[in-house]
Amino acid sequence: xxxxxxxxxxxxxxxxxxxxxxxxxxxxxxxxxxxxxxxxxxxxxxxxxxxxxxxxxxxxxxxxxxxxxxxxxxxxxxxxxxxxxxxxxxxxxxxxxxxxxxxxxxxxxxxxxxxxxxxxxxxxxxxxxxxxxxxxxxxxxxxxxxxxxxxxxxxxxxxxxxxxxxxxxxxxxxxxxxxxxxxxxxxxxxxxxxxxxxxxxxxxxxxxxxxxxxxxxxxxxxxxxxxxxxxxxxxxxxxxxxxxxxxxxxxxxxxxxxxxxxxxxxxxxxxxxxxxxxxxxxxx
Ligand code: ARG
Ligand code: ZN
Ligand code: CA
Numbered sequence: 585x586x587x588x589x590x591x592x593x594x595x596x597x598x599x600x601x602x603x604x605x606x607x608x609x610x611x612x613x614x615x616x617x618x619x620x621x622x623x624x625x626x627x628x629x630x631x632x633x634x635x636x637x638x639x640x641x642x643x644x645x646x647x648x649x650x651x652x653x654x655x656x657x658x659x660x661x662x663x664x665x666x667x668x669x670x671x672x673x674x675x676x677x678x679x680x681x682x683x684x685x686x687x688x689x690x691x692x693x694x695x696x697x698x699x700x701x702x703x704x705x706x707x708x709x710x711x712x713x714x715x716x717x718x719x720x721x722x723x724x725x726x727x728x729x730x731x732x733x734x735x736x737x738x739x740x741x742x743x744x745x746x747x748x749x750x751x752x753x754x755x756x757x758x759x760x761x762x763x764x765x766x767x768x769x770x771x772x773x774x775x776x777x778x779x780x781x782x783x784x785x786x787x788x789x790x791x792x793x794x795x796x797x798x799x800x801x802x803x804x805x806x807x808x809x810x811x812x813x814x815x816x817x818x819x820x821x822x823x824x825x826x827x828x829x830x831x832x833x834x835x836x837x838x839x840x841x842x843x844x845x846x847x848x849x850x851x852x853x854x855x856x857x858x859x860x861x862x863x864x865x866x867x868x
Contacts, residue, residue: 586854589865591708592654593619596669596700597751598713600681604670607759608681608714608751614758615653615668621756621767622651622774625833625845632843637816639826643802645850649778649857651708658702671700684748685717698743704863708777709746710770712754720769721749723776730859732852733799734781745863747773763812766839775834778864779856780849783834784809794821800848803829813841 595618599609624630628646636644653667673681676699684692692711701709715721724745728735739745753764785796788808797805807820810830814837817827828835831843845853857865 586648586850587858588648588650589857590650590652592706593651593667593710594654594669594702594707595667595710595712596671598671598673598681598683598696598700598711600714601672601674605758608712609670610712610751610754611758612665612668614755614760616755617757618755618767618770619651619653619667622771625768625771626650626774628844630843632840636831636843637826640829640831640844640846643829643846644844645847647778647845647850647853649853654702654707658706669700669702681714682716683713684715684719686719687717689722689748692748693744697746701743701746704742704745711746711748712751713748715748715750719750720753720764721747721773723747723773725776726779726856726861726864728779728856729861730779730855732779732855734797735779735799739863742863747777749773763838763840768833768839768842771833772842775845775849775853778853780834780845780852782809782836783829783832798834800846800852802846802848803832806830806835809836811836811838813838 595615597610602609605611626647626649628644633644655663655666657663724740725735726739728737749770752759752761753769756767781798783798783803784806785798787793787796793807794805804823805821806828814830818830819827830837833842833845
């Protein structure tokens with residue numbers, strides 16, 4: 585039996601002092617568009633769900649999580665811009681962006697997050713900033729009190745809990761760069777935050793790319809990550825006739841081509857939330 589969770593989000597907009605709506609100081613409308621995407625994707629209400637091939641349609645799942653902008657700040661004050669915390673890096677004395685690359689996230693993890701996070705027992709923290717190295721985003725995994733396969737016992741510290749997203753890949757209205765302009769980077773990264781693994785099993789560097797698992801038993805075994813917008817069916821690891829479930833949010837395809845979570849992925853998310861995992865169910 586699944587539960588519906590409603591999570592308050594705080595988006596830390598780490599900017600370079602630009603006017604609101606310019607560059608990394610993204611607009612309220614851009615933030616709202618991202619919340620809209622999440623509330624569609626995590627409730628299986630995304631209109632492009634109809635594009636999922638018929639073989640996978642029965643697996644499309646309502647994750648039963650919805651997201652609202654935080655309306656009261658940690659001091660108990662009503663927020664002028666619900667869900668948004670604007671931070672000018674100049675006022676903090678921080679170095680100029682970009683702040684992280686695929687090889688080093690230390691400035692974000694060591695400086696930016698610890699000095700801006702809101703109590704992760706009360707808020708879901710999202711940092712939007714200028715990332716380097718072609719990285720679109722990354723997440724911190726949950727503690728694994730649920731005992732799921734493929735997760736470490738401990739996720740990470742409270743001061744770094746949440747998700748980081750490149751400002752140009754956040755939401756579907758505003759300052760965006762195709763093909764990552766439909767808000768699916770946060771859909772994907774929050775999947776990790778809820779304990780989901782990559783659908784191909786993270787074995788892309790192993791000799792046998794059919795040996796890994798995502799610990800979700802209804803997602804076909806798949807060789808490596810897919811990019812772009814593959815043609816169905818894309819058969820690997822003897823997963824014919826239907827092939828890879830490349831339209832799952834936990835693959836790496838273009839935003840316009842990712843459209844579903846599966847039933848087993850829902851079970852994992854619900855297990856993480858139900859287990860009372862610190863900083864997950866607590867904030868609901
Ligand atoms: N962590 C991945 C990256 O930075 C996220 C990929 C998300 N994919 C997407 N189509 N939005 O590459
Ligand atoms: Zn990922
Ligand atoms: Ca694989």
